[in-house]
Amino acid sequence: MEGNDAETVNTETTPTTSRRGRKRSMVWEHFTVETVSGGCTRACCKLCKQTFAYSNGSKVAGTSHLKRHIALGSCPNIKNMERQQLALASGMKSNGDTTDLPKKRYRTSSFGSTFDQEQSCTSLAKMIIVNEYPLHMVEHPAFLSFVQSVQPRFNMVDVNVMECEVLSVYHKERLNLMQVFENMPGRISLTIGLWTTSQTLGYICLSGQCIDNDWKLHRRMLNFMMVTSPHSENALSEAIAVSLSDWNMKTKLFTITLDNNCSSHDIYSANLRDHLSNKNTLMLKGQLFVVRCYANILNVIAQDVIASIHGIVYNIRESVKFVKASPAREHKFSEIALQIEIPSMKALSLDVTTLWNTTFLMLDAALEYKEAFTFLETCDDNYNEAPSADDWKQVDVVCTLLKLLYDSANTVMGTIDQTANIYFQEAWKILLELTNATMSEDPMMSSIAKEMHEKFDKYWKDCSLVLALAVVMDPRFKLKLVEFSFSKLYGEDSVGYVKLVNDSLHELYMEYVAQPLPLTPAYMDQGGEANHMNGDNNNPHIGDGLLDFDIYLSEIEVNQSTKSELDQYLEEALVPRTQGFEILNWWKLNSLKYPTLSKMARDVLAIPVSIVGTGCSFFGSGTGTRVLDEYRSSLRPETVEALFCARDWLQHLPIMTELPSTALVKMEF
Structure with a gap:
């Protein structure tokens, strides 16, 4: 019978080593073959003497189960030897036998x-x-x-x-x-x-x-x-x-x-x-x-607001520490909240002082439990850090205003591609809310809002043109959102502000028009696909001998009073604001339709309105002057x-x- 493991052996020694029937598998270093009744044979482990089915007449069981016995540590003797070897390697004494471990041969990946x-x-x-x-x-x-x-x-x-x-x-x-x-x-x-x-x-x-x-x-x-x-x-x-x-x-x-x-x-x-x-x-x-930097202005304003009530923030931080100091106190505080029927589901949390968002979340949650803190002070002599009613009122105002910044930062961070178009809507909404808050009948709200408005309005005056031009490059909004938001911010004076954006938009576009473009946009290099399809990787033209015709068409386009790409783009209907819209993919698909405008859109959308990149936090870290540690400074x-x-x-x-x-x-x- 042919095959490596197919012959029947009638001895208890290792199977024959004849050249034709030699058993090449290394498993036979650890097994012998024994003949049992009925012409069957079994493989016997040399170490633990366990036997396993090997052949039954003309049927051969193979060696996979024998390999598993040795390789996976099923053999008790191998386990003992492995333990002894580990003990020796760690400097421990062992009185066991020193039988060599079975040799294993491994095949690893090519790397x-x-x-x-x-x-x-x-x-x-x-x-x-x-x-x-x-x-x-x-x-x-x-x-x-x-x-x-x-x-x-x-x-x-x-x-x-x-x-x-x-x-x-x-x-x-x-x-x-x-x-x-x-x-x-x-x-x-x-x-x-x-x-x-x-x-x-x-x-x-x-x-x-x-x-x-x-x-x-x-x-x-x-x-x-x-x-x-x-x-x-x-x-x-x-x-x-x-x-x-x-x-x-x-x-x-x-x-x-x-x-x-x-x-x-x-x-x-x-x-x-x-x-x-x-x-x-x-x-x-x-x-x-x-x-x-947009993240920087949010952080500067938020940190200034928190600093304005630093004494109250300290008391609340100490109050939260007191409650969370032991499970018994937390349980007692929960019972108080249940007793006075506080509906909040927010959990108390301590802040990280360098991250203003954590301070906001600490204040916001504590505000929900202000009555519980007041009650706790009356029934626990060890607690005397409860803020006063006026303190809680200031916290309420601060949290209302900080939430504007907190929500805006989270919106930006939740955007996969932080292109420049996403910031206009966030910035003008904050400015509008702060403007309204400055006119509040509540003197405390009006006072804090005025300080925030002064700082953010300076940012808006410096960057509103950049933000507006970027949002115009968003086919879902174009100039329409600029007109709408400016009417909210400036009222009757909005016409002049919109005109400034429109004039700057066309002036910038004309600078891109002055730059050279391929004569035939259809042959522009789009990731190499056009050139590959034309069979020419060096020249964008198809080499059909009609270069003079291309020049003629170009001269006609210049002389004719046709609308520019920019005007065509602005006059077309807005793209629906569907979930999952990808602005860069839209411009990729429309770059042949708007060859010049797409160059302008590419540069404008790539403006990093924030120095904080995708996947990073807006809240403090990386948005101000940072300090190099002692090791790297050396x-x-x-x-x-x-x-x-x-x-x-x-x-x-x-x-x-x-x-x-x-x-x-x-x-x-």
């Missing part, structure tokens, strides 16, 4: 089939970068022990070598990103972040945002540069000029979004315009050049830049989200 010292060093550097580990972790004894247990052949490098490896990763990814930016069809908008250190030095963080050929929004960190005086008038303009030169973007700058406090904004704006307008062609005479500036920038870049690579598996895919004996 882990060979060891590469250089590749392993690169992977280690990327791990340190992405997870923000300290460079000197390569010298930690515990980490060294772990690496040796996983791969003894890996020769661990020292801190200096790992720093060089990090810089190598940075330079490689930077070259890749430069190629990506070179192929971007539109302009680049920048965001500026300020970082300080415990020393007198500081850092300026620059990120670029744009929309690619496939109408996908991208934001990438460009530089993390050390400056001696980050708040000086020239620091920003010089850093931006260096960054634009390094990335070959001198002629592609569109807008700059600043992350700074309100008082220094005017200095930065004037300085940046004067310094850069001489070296760059700014669109719309620089009227859109400087944009203020590193060389070029290393700090490499760590920050490479971390941002690597997070967008597929390998960082889908690491290749090195799991065992098959076991053989």
Whole structure:
């Protein structure tokens, strides 16, 4: 009978080793074959002496069940030996036998089939970068022990070598990103972040945002540069000029979004315009050049409002601490709330003082239980932090106004693509509500609202034109929403404000008209599809010998008094406001219909109205001047830049989200 495991053996020794019938499976290192009655044979484990069916006449059971007995630890003797080996490895004494463990042969995926010292060093550097580990972790004894247990052949490098490896990763990814930016069809908008250190030095963080050929929004960190005086008038303009030169973007700058406090904004704006307008062609005479961060203004206003009642906030925080100090107190407080029939379902929570949204939620929940806190003070001698009736009234007013900012921030954060069009509706609603609140008959409401309105109105005056132009590029709103909102804000004076937006819109459009476009929009490069279909990857024209005809058509279009793309777009009916509408996909589908206007829309929608990117919080973190920790402050500036920038870049690579598996895919004996 042919086959590796098919012959019948009449001995208790390992089956025959003849060349034709040799049993090649490694399982026979651990089993013998015994003959039983009826011409049947059974496989007997050499270690535990258990027997398993092997053959019955002409039928052979195979070896899979025998492999499982050895490989999965079913054999009790193997379990004992594994325990003994673990005990020896951990320095414990064992009196058991020292029988060798069965040899296992594993086949891994191709990724882990060979060891590469250089590749392993690169992977280690990327791990340190992405997870923000300290460079000197390569010298930690515990980490060294772990690496040796996983791969003894890996020769661990020292801190200096790992720093060089990090810089190598940075330079490689930077070259890749430069190629990506070179192929971007539109302009680049920048965001500026300020970082300080415990020393007198500081850092300026620059990120670029744009929309690619496939109408996908991208934001990438460009530089993390050390400056001696980050708040000086020239620091920003010089850093931006260096960054634009390094990335070959001198002629592609569109807008700059600043992350700074309100008082220094005017200095930065004037300085940046004067310094850069001489070296760059700014669109719309620089009227859109400087944009203020939307998240920053929300945080500044919210934190100022909370600070205005800091004493009351402290009392409420201490009150919540008192209640949550023990389960018994929480139970007692719940009984009080039930007894006086408080309907609230909100749970008391403590805040994180650096995140104003948590303070708002703490105040908002505590406000629902104000009567319970007052009652608790009368029946518990240990509690004497209950706010007064006037205190609760102030909290009520503050929570009403803070909710406007809180809801707006959550709306923006809930949007997948934070294109510039989403901010206009949020900003004008806040301004309208604050304007109405300033006229409230409640003096407390009016007083707090006036302070908030003053700050937000300054933001609105600086940025309303940018926000309005962006929302016009939304086919669901166009100029109609601008007209509607301005009528609410300005009444009879709204006509003049709408005209300003309309004139700026057409002026900006004419600047894009002056830029060269392919003579025949039908042959424009749309992600390479048009050229591929035409069989020519170098020339957008089909080479049919009708170039003169194309010129003739172009001259006719110029001479004829036809409506512009912009006017056609504005006069068409609004797109329905359906759930799941994707503005970038709409422009992608309509870019052939509006070849010039779509270029303008691409740049306008890519303006980063907030320095906080998608997936990040608006509430405090990352929206003001940040402080570099002591460890990173001690590193060389070029290393700090490499760590920050490479971390941002690597997070967008597929390998960082889908690491290749090195799991065992098959076991053989």
